[in-house]
Amino acid sequence: MSKQAEAPPTAARGGRGARQRILDAAIRLFYEEGVNATGVERLAAEASVSKRTLYQHFPSKTAVVEEYLRTIRESVGDPVHPDPTTTSGPRARILALFETPPAGGVMRGCPFHNAAVEAAGAMPEVQEIVEAHKRSYIDALGDLARQAGAADAKAVGFQLAVLYEGAASLSTSLNDVAPWTHAAKAAQKLLDDAIARRAARHR
DSSP, rough: OOHHHHHSOOOOTTTHHHHHHHHHHHHHHHHHHHHTTSSHHHHHHHHOOOOHHHHHHHHSHHHHHHHHHHHHHHSSOOOOOOOOHHHHHOOHHHHHHTTTOOSOOOOOOOOOHHHHHHHTTTHHHHHHHHHHHHHHHHHHHHHHHHHHTTHHHHHHHHHHHHHHHHHHHHHHHOOOOOOHHHHHHHHHHHHHHHHHHHHTTTT
């Protein structure tokens, strides 16, 4: 999973049919304009399909949202569980998550967080996907913290996730990359202190 404050990538365009066009349109419109603001008619028009064709591929708008989130999760990559050929150690991989994103452009935040807010109370299936994704991310950060030699790795992983989510949210609200700089410093101190505590216990 790449920096959550960045836009999700558009799905591959080679050899796509109606279903893929619908999903491509959803990836762009749901992220740029919002889930609730994007109606089925607009989605169908952008995908160059009829509403009937859309419903042949997806039984409901909720089903489109679910597939949108699954596609993002599969396609953006995962710095917590990177390519097996990576040479970065666990500490470096954690801190890389907090690198300041490029300045410029409109920051729209985490697509999972955005979807959860818009789906609140109306799309429980979407909320389940988002919750599973976020919990998996927290667990993965805890595992990386343990590999880095941190004491209380599970708690540290949760704290790192809070820093990450806070930076993503605040940078979106302010349309400013500065929160990532502050979060990176806090994450480094949190991680290094936890590593030092564990080392002290084993002296």
